[in-house]
Amino acid sequence: MKNLAALISGILFGLGLALSGMTDTSKVIGFLDITGHWDPDLIWVMASAVLVSVGLTPLILRRARPLLAASFSVPASSGIDRQLILGAVIFGCGWGLFGYCPGPAIAALPLGDTGTVVFLLCMILGMWLSQLPVGKPDLTATTKQS
Amino acid sequence: MMMLFLLGRVAGISGIFWAGLVGPERSWRLMFIAGLALGGLSAYQIVGLPLPTTPQQPLWLAALAGILVGAGTRIGSGCTSGHSVCGIGRRSPRSLAATMVFISAGIATVYLTRHLMG
Numbered sequence: 001m002k003n004l005a006a007l008i009s010g011i012l013f014g015l016g017l018a019l020s021g022m023t024d025t026s027k028v029i030g031f032l033d034i035t036g037h038w039d040p041d042l043i044w045v046m047a048s049a050v051l052v053s054v055g056l057t058p059l060i061l062r063r064a065r066p067l068l069a070a071s072f073s074v075p076a077s078s079g080i081d082r083q084l085i086l087g088a089v090i091f092g093c094g095w096g097l098f099g100y101c102p103g104p105a106i107a108a109l110p111l112g113d114t115g116t117v118v119f120l121l122c123m124i125l126g127m128w129l130s131q132l133p134v135g136k137p138d139l140t141a142t143t144k145q146s
Numbered sequence: 147m148m149m150l151f152l153l154g155r156v157a158g159i160s161g162i163f164w165a166g167l168v169g170p171e172r173s174w175r176l177m178f179i180a181g182l183a184l185g186g187l188s189a190y191q192i193v194g195l196p197l198p199t200t201p202q203q204p205l206w207l208a209a210l211a212g213i214l215v216g217a218g219t220r221i222g223s224g225c226t227s228g229h230s231v232c233g234i235g236r237r238s239p240r241s242l243a244a245t246m247v248f249i250s251a252g253i254a255t256v257y258l259t260r261h262l263m264g
Contacts, residue, residue, distance in 0.1 A: 002152075002173075002174045003173055003174050003177040005149075005152040005153055005174075006149070006153065006174040006175070006177040006178040007177040007181040007184075008181065009149045009152070009178060009181065010177065010178040010179060010180065010181020010183075010184070010185060011181040011182075011185040011188070012181075013178075013181070013185060013227075014181060014183060014184060014185020014186040014187075014188075014189070015185035015186070015189050015193075017182075017186065018185065018186045018189030018190065018195060019189050019193065019195060023186060023189075023198060024198035025198070025203070026198070026199075029256055029260070032249070032252045032253050032255075032256040033253075033256045033257075033260060034253055035253075035257050035261060036256075036257075036260060036261060046230060046231075050230060050231060050235070052235075053231050053232060053234065054235050054237075056235070057150065057232070057235035057236050060150050061150075065154065066150065066153055066154030066155075067152045068152045069152075069153050069154040069155075071154060072154035073154055073155055073156075074154075074155075074156050074236060075158075075223070075224075075228075075233075075238075078240070079240070080239060080240050083221055084222050084223065084240055085222070085243070085244075085247055086221055086222065087217075087218045087219065087220070087221030087222020087223065087244075088222040088229075088243075088244040088248040088251065089218070089222075089247055089251045090214050090217055090222070090251075091214065091215055091248050091251070092218070092247060092248035092249065092250065092251025092254075092255065093214050093218070093252070093254075093255045094211040094213070094214025094215035094218055095215060095226075095248060095251075095252045095255075096253065096254070096256045096259070097207060097210065097211040097255055097259065098203065098207055098208055098212075098215075100211065100212075100215065101215065101225050101226045101227075102159045102160045102225045102226075102227075103159040103182060103227050104186075105212075105215075106159065106163065106179060106182045106183055107183060107185060107186030107189075109183050109186070110183050110184075110186055110187035110190075111186075111187075111190065114205065115202070115203055115208040116208075118205050118208040118209050118212065119208040119209070119212040119215075121212065122208070122209045122210075122211075122212025122216065123212040123213070123215050124167065124216060125212070125213055125216060126212060126213035126215065126216025126217035126218075126220075127164050127217065127219070127220045128216075129213070129216070129217055130216070130220040130221050131220065
Protein backbone atom coordinates (compact mmCIF):
# COMPACT_ATOMS: atom_id res chain seq x y z
CA MET A 1 0.00 0.00 0.00
CA LYS A 2 2.84 2.37 0.93
CA ASN A 3 4.64 1.45 -2.27
CA LEU A 4 1.56 2.06 -4.34
CA ALA A 5 1.03 5.46 -2.71
CA ALA A 6 4.65 6.38 -3.38
CA LEU A 7 4.40 5.20 -6.98
CA ILE A 8 1.24 7.22 -7.65
CA SER A 9 2.70 10.32 -5.93
CA GLY A 10 5.79 9.93 -8.10
CA ILE A 11 3.75 9.59 -11.29
CA LEU A 12 1.76 12.72 -10.46
CA PHE A 13 4.92 14.62 -9.64
CA GLY A 14 6.70 13.51 -12.83
CA LEU A 15 3.66 14.31 -14.94
CA GLY A 16 3.43 17.76 -13.39
CA LEU A 17 7.13 18.48 -13.89
CA ALA A 18 7.02 17.50 -17.56
CA LEU A 19 3.76 19.29 -18.34
CA SER A 20 4.88 22.48 -16.65
CA GLY A 21 8.10 22.62 -18.68
CA MET A 22 10.57 21.86 -15.88
CA THR A 23 12.04 18.95 -17.87
CA ASP A 24 13.00 21.32 -20.68
CA THR A 25 16.47 22.56 -19.76
CA SER A 26 16.37 25.55 -22.12
CA LYS A 27 13.13 26.69 -20.47
CA VAL A 28 14.72 26.47 -17.02
CA ILE A 29 17.78 28.39 -18.19
CA GLY A 30 15.46 30.97 -19.78
CA PHE A 31 13.75 31.34 -16.41
CA LEU A 32 17.07 31.97 -14.67
CA ASP A 33 18.23 34.34 -17.42
CA ILE A 34 16.76 37.51 -15.93
CA THR A 35 19.38 39.74 -17.54
CA GLY A 36 18.82 38.37 -21.05
CA HIS A 37 15.71 36.93 -22.69
CA TRP A 38 13.87 36.26 -19.47
CA ASP A 39 11.17 33.63 -19.76
CA PRO A 40 9.07 34.09 -16.59
CA ASP A 41 6.65 31.17 -17.23
CA LEU A 42 8.14 28.87 -14.62
CA ILE A 43 7.56 31.41 -11.88
CA TRP A 44 3.86 30.48 -12.08
CA VAL A 45 4.73 26.81 -11.76
CA MET A 46 6.82 27.45 -8.69
CA ALA A 47 4.39 29.93 -7.20
CA SER A 48 1.41 27.62 -7.58
CA ALA A 49 3.33 24.63 -6.16
CA VAL A 50 4.43 26.74 -3.20
CA LEU A 51 0.90 28.10 -2.66
CA VAL A 52 -0.64 24.63 -2.64
CA SER A 53 2.04 23.48 -0.24
CA VAL A 54 1.73 26.50 2.04
CA GLY A 55 -2.04 26.03 2.14
CA LEU A 56 -2.24 22.28 2.63
CA THR A 57 0.84 21.37 4.68
CA PRO A 58 -0.43 22.86 7.97
CA LEU A 59 -3.83 21.16 7.46
CA ILE A 60 -2.16 17.79 6.93
CA LEU A 61 0.26 18.18 9.82
CA ARG A 62 -2.66 18.99 12.10
CA ARG A 63 -3.85 15.39 11.75
CA ALA A 64 -2.73 12.94 14.41
CA ARG A 65 -0.91 10.74 11.88
CA PRO A 66 -0.63 10.11 8.14
CA LEU A 67 -3.07 7.70 6.54
CA LEU A 68 -0.62 4.88 5.86
CA ALA A 69 2.18 5.37 8.39
CA ALA A 70 2.49 5.51 12.16
CA SER A 71 3.76 9.07 12.37
CA PHE A 72 4.89 12.07 10.38
CA SER A 73 8.56 12.22 9.56
CA VAL A 74 9.42 15.76 8.59
CA PRO A 75 12.92 17.20 8.75
CA ALA A 76 13.76 18.76 12.09
CA SER A 77 14.41 22.41 11.38
CA SER A 78 17.62 23.72 12.76
CA GLY A 79 19.21 27.09 12.13
CA ILE A 80 20.51 28.43 8.86
CA ASP A 81 24.14 27.35 8.88
CA ARG A 82 27.11 27.61 6.62
CA GLN A 83 26.62 24.10 5.32
CA LEU A 84 23.08 24.85 4.10
CA ILE A 85 24.21 27.98 2.27
CA LEU A 86 27.30 26.29 0.80
CA GLY A 87 25.20 23.37 -0.46
CA ALA A 88 22.58 25.69 -1.94
CA VAL A 89 25.27 27.71 -3.75
CA ILE A 90 26.84 24.55 -5.22
CA PHE A 91 23.44 23.20 -6.23
CA GLY A 92 22.39 26.53 -7.78
CA CYS A 93 25.55 26.65 -9.89
CA GLY A 94 24.92 23.15 -11.23
CA TRP A 95 21.27 24.00 -11.87
CA GLY A 96 22.12 27.15 -13.83
CA LEU A 97 24.87 25.39 -15.75
CA PHE A 98 22.69 22.72 -17.34
CA GLY A 99 19.09 23.50 -16.39
CA TYR A 100 18.29 20.33 -14.47
CA CYS A 101 17.47 19.89 -10.82
CA PRO A 102 17.09 16.28 -9.60
CA GLY A 103 13.33 15.76 -10.16
CA PRO A 104 13.11 16.93 -13.76
CA ALA A 105 16.28 14.99 -14.66
CA ILE A 106 14.64 11.77 -13.41
CA ALA A 107 11.34 12.60 -15.12
CA ALA A 108 13.21 13.23 -18.40
CA LEU A 109 15.28 10.04 -18.16
CA PRO A 110 12.84 7.90 -20.19
CA LEU A 111 13.43 10.21 -23.18
CA GLY A 112 16.84 8.54 -23.29
CA ASP A 113 18.92 11.64 -23.96
CA THR A 114 22.62 10.95 -23.37
CA GLY A 115 23.03 14.27 -21.56
CA THR A 116 20.34 13.28 -19.05
CA VAL A 117 21.96 9.90 -18.41
CA VAL A 118 25.39 11.49 -17.89
CA PHE A 119 23.85 14.17 -15.64
CA LEU A 120 22.14 11.59 -13.42
CA LEU A 121 25.18 9.30 -13.16
CA CYS A 122 27.33 12.28 -12.20
CA MET A 123 24.66 13.43 -9.76
CA ILE A 124 24.98 10.07 -7.98
CA LEU A 125 28.76 10.51 -8.04
CA GLY A 126 28.43 14.01 -6.59
CA MET A 127 26.11 12.78 -3.84
CA TRP A 128 28.56 10.00 -3.04
CA LEU A 129 31.55 12.38 -3.05
CA SER A 130 29.83 14.74 -0.64
CA GLN A 131 29.33 11.85 1.81
CA LEU A 132 33.02 10.97 1.92
CA PRO A 133 34.45 11.35 5.41
CA VAL A 134 37.21 13.60 4.03
CA GLY A 135 34.74 16.35 3.26
CA LYS A 136 33.04 16.31 6.62
CA PRO A 137 35.69 17.48 9.12
CA ASP A 138 36.40 20.43 6.80
CA LEU A 139 32.77 21.50 6.83
CA THR A 140 32.35 21.28 10.58
CA ALA A 141 35.66 23.06 11.02
CA THR A 142 34.50 26.01 8.91
CA THR A 143 31.22 26.11 10.81
CA LYS A 144 32.98 26.20 14.15
CA GLN A 145 35.29 29.00 13.14
CA SER A 146 32.40 31.31 12.37
CA MET B 147 1.05 16.77 -0.55
CA MET B 148 -0.12 13.25 -1.22
CA MET B 149 3.15 11.87 0.16
CA LEU B 150 2.75 13.88 3.36
CA PHE B 151 -0.91 12.92 3.74
CA LEU B 152 -0.49 9.21 3.05
CA LEU B 153 3.04 8.40 4.19
CA GLY B 154 3.87 11.32 6.45
CA ARG B 155 6.92 12.04 4.34
CA VAL B 156 8.23 15.16 2.69
CA ALA B 157 8.58 14.71 -1.08
CA GLY B 158 12.15 15.94 -1.37
CA ILE B 159 13.40 14.31 -4.52
CA SER B 160 17.15 14.49 -3.95
CA GLY B 161 16.80 12.99 -0.47
CA ILE B 162 14.44 10.22 -1.56
CA PHE B 163 16.67 9.42 -4.53
CA TRP B 164 19.84 9.13 -2.45
CA ALA B 165 18.20 7.15 0.36
CA GLY B 166 16.58 4.96 -2.30
CA LEU B 167 20.07 3.99 -3.41
CA VAL B 168 21.82 3.58 -0.08
CA GLY B 169 19.37 4.01 2.76
CA PRO B 170 17.00 1.83 4.72
CA GLU B 171 13.35 1.35 3.62
CA ARG B 172 14.33 1.51 0.00
CA SER B 173 11.21 0.06 -1.59
CA TRP B 174 8.79 2.99 -1.31
CA ARG B 175 11.57 5.39 -2.26
CA LEU B 176 12.42 3.44 -5.38
CA MET B 177 8.72 3.26 -6.24
CA PHE B 178 8.49 7.05 -5.95
CA ILE B 179 11.53 7.49 -8.23
CA ALA B 180 10.12 4.97 -10.73
CA GLY B 181 6.85 6.92 -10.61
CA LEU B 182 8.66 10.16 -11.43
CA ALA B 183 10.18 8.62 -14.55
CA LEU B 184 6.87 6.99 -15.45
CA GLY B 185 5.05 10.30 -14.98
CA GLY B 186 7.56 12.05 -17.22
CA LEU B 187 7.22 9.32 -19.82
CA SER B 188 3.43 9.44 -19.82
CA ALA B 189 3.45 13.21 -20.29
CA TYR B 190 5.26 12.69 -23.58
CA GLN B 191 3.77 9.34 -24.67
CA ILE B 192 0.18 9.48 -23.44
CA VAL B 193 -0.61 13.17 -23.05
CA GLY B 194 1.34 13.87 -26.22
CA LEU B 195 3.52 16.68 -24.94
CA PRO B 196 6.01 17.70 -27.65
CA LEU B 197 9.59 16.68 -26.88
CA PRO B 198 11.85 19.47 -25.58
CA THR B 199 13.71 21.04 -28.45
CA THR B 200 16.75 21.73 -26.35
CA PRO B 201 19.94 22.15 -28.34
CA GLN B 202 22.42 19.43 -27.50
CA GLN B 203 24.73 20.64 -24.75
CA PRO B 204 28.24 19.24 -24.36
CA LEU B 205 28.44 16.12 -22.20
CA TRP B 206 31.20 17.49 -19.97
CA LEU B 207 28.77 20.23 -19.01
CA ALA B 208 26.13 17.63 -18.09
CA ALA B 209 28.77 15.79 -16.05
CA LEU B 210 30.00 18.88 -14.21
CA ALA B 211 26.45 20.10 -13.53
CA GLY B 212 25.48 16.63 -12.31
CA ILE B 213 28.33 16.50 -9.81
CA LEU B 214 27.52 19.99 -8.52
CA VAL B 215 23.80 19.25 -8.20
CA GLY B 216 24.48 15.92 -6.49
CA ALA B 217 26.98 17.29 -3.99
CA GLY B 218 25.09 20.55 -3.44
CA THR B 219 21.77 18.90 -2.68
CA ARG B 220 23.39 16.56 -0.14
CA ILE B 221 25.46 19.27 1.57
CA GLY B 222 22.53 21.70 1.59
CA SER B 223 20.05 18.92 2.52
CA GLY B 224 17.62 19.41 -0.31
CA CYS B 225 16.75 20.49 -3.81
CA THR B 226 13.92 22.47 -5.37
CA SER B 227 11.16 20.07 -4.32
CA GLY B 228 12.31 19.58 -0.74
CA HIS B 229 13.23 23.18 0.07
CA SER B 230 11.12 25.39 -2.22
CA VAL B 231 7.91 23.38 -2.26
CA CYS B 232 7.77 21.25 0.89
CA GLY B 233 10.06 23.35 3.08
CA ILE B 234 8.36 26.68 2.43
CA GLY B 235 5.04 24.87 2.92
CA ARG B 236 6.22 23.96 6.41
CA ARG B 237 7.31 27.59 6.84
CA SER B 238 10.89 26.52 7.42
CA PRO B 239 13.25 29.52 7.47
CA ARG B 240 16.09 27.20 6.41
CA SER B 241 14.25 26.19 3.28
CA LEU B 242 13.33 29.77 2.40
CA ALA B 243 17.01 30.75 2.77
CA ALA B 244 18.17 27.77 0.69
CA THR B 245 15.66 28.60 -2.06
CA MET B 246 16.76 32.21 -2.28
CA VAL B 247 20.40 31.16 -2.34
CA PHE B 248 20.13 28.51 -5.05
CA ILE B 249 17.91 30.63 -7.29
CA SER B 250 20.42 33.49 -6.95
CA ALA B 251 23.32 31.13 -7.64
CA GLY B 252 21.44 29.79 -10.67
CA ILE B 253 20.79 33.30 -11.99
CA ALA B 254 24.44 34.25 -11.43
CA THR B 255 25.63 31.12 -13.21
CA VAL B 256 23.40 31.73 -16.22
CA TYR B 257 24.58 35.33 -16.35
CA LEU B 258 28.24 34.27 -16.24
CA THR B 259 27.98 31.43 -18.72
CA ARG B 260 25.49 32.88 -21.19
CA HIS B 261 26.40 36.57 -21.16
CA LEU B 262 29.93 37.12 -19.95
CA MET B 263 31.48 33.99 -21.40
CA GLY B 264 29.26 32.95 -24.19
